[in-house]
Amino acid sequence: MTLEFAARAQLGDFSYDARFEAGNEIVVLFGHSGAGKSLTLQLIAGLLQPDEGRIAIGGEPVFDSESGLNLPPQTRRIGYVVQDLALFPHMTVAENVEFGMTGEGRERRLAEVLDLMHLGEFRDRKPRSLSGGQQQRAALARALAREASLLLLDEPFSALDESLRVELRRELIRLRSELDLSVIFVTHDLREAHLVADRLAVFDAGRLLQFDGRERVFRAPANRRVAELTGVANILRGRVAAARDGILTVEAGGASLRAPTPNGWRPGQGEAVDIAIRAERVNLRRLDADDPGQPNLVRGTIREELGYGATHTLRFESALGETVEVEIAARPYEVLGVAGQKSWTLELPPEDLHVMAVSSEAAGSSASATTA
Amino acid sequence: MTALRARAPQAGLALLIAVFAVFFVLPFAGLFERGIGGSGTWDAITSNTALDALALSLWTSAVALVIAVVAGTPVAYWLTHARFPGKGAVEALIDLPIVLPPTIAGVALLTAFGRKGLLGAPLDDWFGLTLGFSTVAVIMAQLFVGAPFYVRAARAGFASVDAQYERVAHTLGASRLRAFARIVLPLSWPSLAAGAALCWARALGELGATLIFAGNLQGETQTMPLAILSAFERADGLTAAVALAILLLAVALVALAAFWLLSTRGRGTV
Numbered sequence: 001m002t003l004e005f006a007a008r009a010q011l012g013d014f015s016y017d018a019r020f021e022a023g024n025e026i027v028v029l030f031g032h033s034g035a036g037k038s039l040t041l042q043l044i045a046g047l048l049q050p051d052e053g054r055i056a057i058g059g060e061p062v063f064d065s066e067s068g069l070n071l072p073p074q075t076r077r078i079g080y081v082v083q084d085l086a087l088f089p090h091m092t093v094a095e096n097v098e099f100g101m102t103g104e105g106r107e108r109r110l111a112e113v114l115d116l117m118h119l120g121e122f123r124d125r126k127p128r129s130l131s132g133g134q135q136q137r138a139a140l141a142r143a144l145a146r147e148a149s150l151l152l153l154d155e156p157f158s159a160l161d162e163s164l165r166v167e168l169r170r171e172l173i174r175l176r177s178e179l180d181l182s183v184i185f186v187t188h189d190l191r192e193a194h195l196v197a198d199r200l201a202v203f204d205a206g207r208l209l210q211f212d213g214r215e216r217v218f219r220a221p222a223n224r225r226v227a228e229l230t231g232v233a234n235i236l237r238g239r240v241a242a243a244r245d246g247i248l249t250v251e252a253g254g255a256s257l258r259a260p261t262p263n264g265w266r267p268g269q270g271e272a273v274d275i276a277i278r279a280e281r282v283n284l285r286r287l288d289a290d291d292p293g294q295p296n297l298v299r300g301t302i303r304e305e306l307g308y309g310a311t312h313t314l315r316f317e318s319a320l321g322e323t324v325e326v327e328i329a330a331r332p333y334e335v336l337g338v339a340g341q342k343s344w345t346l347e348l349p350p351e352d353l354h355v356m357a358v359s360s361e362a363a364g365s366s367a368s369a370t371t372a
Numbered sequence: 373m374t375a376l377r378a379r380a381p382q383a384g385l386a387l388l389i390a391v392f393a394v395f396f397v398l399p400f401a402g403l404f405e406r407g408i409g410g411s412g413t414w415d416a417i418t419s420n421t422a423l424d425a426l427a428l429s430l431w432t433s434a435v436a437l438v439i440a441v442v443a444g445t446p447v448a449y450w451l452t453h454a455r456f457p458g459k460g461a462v463e464a465l466i467d468l469p470i471v472l473p474p475t476i477a478g479v480a481l482l483t484a485f486g487r488k489g490l491l492g493a494p495l496d497d498w499f500g501l502t503l504g505f506s507t508v509a510v511i512m513a514q515l516f517v518g519a520p521f522y523v524r525a526a527r528a529g530f531a532s533v534d535a536q537y538e539r540v541a542h543t544l545g546a547s548r549l550r551a552f553a554r555i556v557l558p559l560s561w562p563s564l565a566a567g568a569a570l571c572w573a574r575a576l577g578e579l580g581a582t583l584i585f586a587g588n589l590q591g592e593t594q595t596m597p598l599a600i601l602s603a604f605e606r607a608d609g610l611t612a613a614v615a616l617a618i619l620l621l622a623v624a625l626v627a628l629a630a631f632w633l634l635s636t637r638g639r640g641t642v
Contacts, residue, residue: 047539047542071540074542074545076543080543082480086540086556088541089559090558101544146544
């Protein structure tokens with residue numbers, strides 16, 4: 001199963017523009033609320049109509065503004081689980097699941113789906129008598145019973161506590177491979193996105209900023225905004241001093257940083273760039289005489305400290321001119337004796353630095369998404 | 373705190389409740405006291421006038437109810453979901469007969485559908501069709517005053533059904549009609565039933581509009597309320613009026629009880 005999606009829409013003040021595709025995988029649509037994630041699902045499902053674009057499910061177009069094609073939701077073969085589940089309250093679990101079934105062997109398939117979702121014993125119960133996790137599974141079962149191979153899930157685990165989330169995520173990953181599904185999964189939870197995504201589509205204010213493999217999005221965000229959205233704590237503004245042998249030298253504040261040249265992009269000398277490094281990638285070193293002047297080593301003083309138990313977040317005032325956030329696990333925190341020492345050398349390893357072009361926020365549209 | 377506040381005016385409140393209850397119960401007591409005590413009650417109940425009026429009342433109000441439901445349901449559903457300028461005015465217009473004195477409704481109907489009315493005159497001229505002072509006029513009067521109760525309740529019922537259910541039903545392959553029949557109708561059933569009961573009760577009790585627009589002809593336009601009025605206006609007609617009133621009351625109670633049973637059973641499966 002494949003999904004090809006390209007749509008442009010103007011809804012009042014909100015303008016939407018996105019283009020991506022999905023194969024047999026879990027594509028996570030990630031972004032803050034109001035970024036256009038749920039809207040994307042509604043466009044795929046046919047509950048909303050884009051102004052322009054083309055949507056094809058399994059190679060079959062369901063919307064095409066050029067030819068005027070627009071299939072109604074009931075003829076697009078998708079399984080859609082909305083955020084509030086919307087289980088029909090007057091029907092039992094079995095009746096809910098059966099609602100979208102067609103054709104022969106319904107009784108047998110009903111039993112199969114209920115079994116698959118571990119709902120057999122609840123088949124005659126009304127939704128309101130089920131727990132949150134059971135309701136979630138019932139909604140998923142109802143969507144699966146359509147035998148749709150494209151599944152749209154809108155924040156499906158948002159109402160659940162952590163242990164249920166873990167279980168259902170595992171379930172989803174199992175279903176995806178067992179049933180040969182394409183899954184479009186909406187979430188605003190970064191950890192959840194990381195856990196389930198094969199590929200990640202980062203949305204912001206109606207734009208798809210980056211669409212890429214999960215690791216690529218996290219390691220090589222397309223621009224400053226994607227880096228911010230995906231939880232990169234440190235985004236430094238710098239200027240290219242030299243570019244040689246695949247290594248960039250960037251001046252940031254009073255320090256010099258070396259970083260690999262990003263793929264498919266060759267910044268010129270003197271060009272302004274953004275440099276991203278995650279808080280957990282910055283290393284702490286004890287002050288050392290030969291540190292100053294060495295690339296990727298910067299003096300810093302702790303200005304603020306937050307203890308989370310398993311980790312500590314330290315905010316440094318540094319020679320980079322900007323606050324540098326460092327996340328350090330509890331064990332090294334104790335071994336290094338961070339509690340009793342304010343001044344440190346910060347090491348920003350070249351392989352963990354990601355250099356990005358400076359772009360106006362809005363310019364990070366599908367064009368930069370495809371080059372990323 | 374709240375318990376204390378609730379207890380303080382207990383004596384006063386009890387008195388108020390008692391007076392209020394007496395005010396509502398006493399008229400019924402009077403009706404039955406007069407009906408059972410008076411001679412000729414049974415004769416009046418079994419008279420041709422009474423039976424004709426009862427039959428007419430029952431079948432005309434039933435027809436009015438069926439029309440109200442068949443036409444009112446789609447209108448109410450459309451009004452719930454449609455967005456257009458002047459929607460508030462349309463809704464107010466539909467609700468208007470609820471607050472309108474029935475005599476005004478009767479006069480209004482006459483000016484529209486009567487022999488010299490807006491539509492009545494051409495109908496009479498071209499087809500020789502007269503609506504006023506016929507059984508059709510009885511049904512029209514009942515529909516006019518009763519249907520708004522149904523439409524109003526249906527609108528509230530449809531609005532209470534989360535639109536998300538219908539949207540999800542569409543994504544599950546359901547057509548609009550199937551989504552309506554399987555989702556909207558069962559979920560709004562209590563409101564629809566209550567609206568239908570109100571509509572029917574209002575049609576059954578219709579007097580003013582019927583009198584003006586349909587007249588008071590035994591067997592043709594004389595419904596039970598009109599028969600009671602006619603009986604009352606005769607010299608020494610109170611006995612017959614009481615008897616007819618008891619008959620209508622009993623029928624209405626039985627019908628509403630049956631209706632209530634049906635609708636709560638419907639709700640049970642919801």
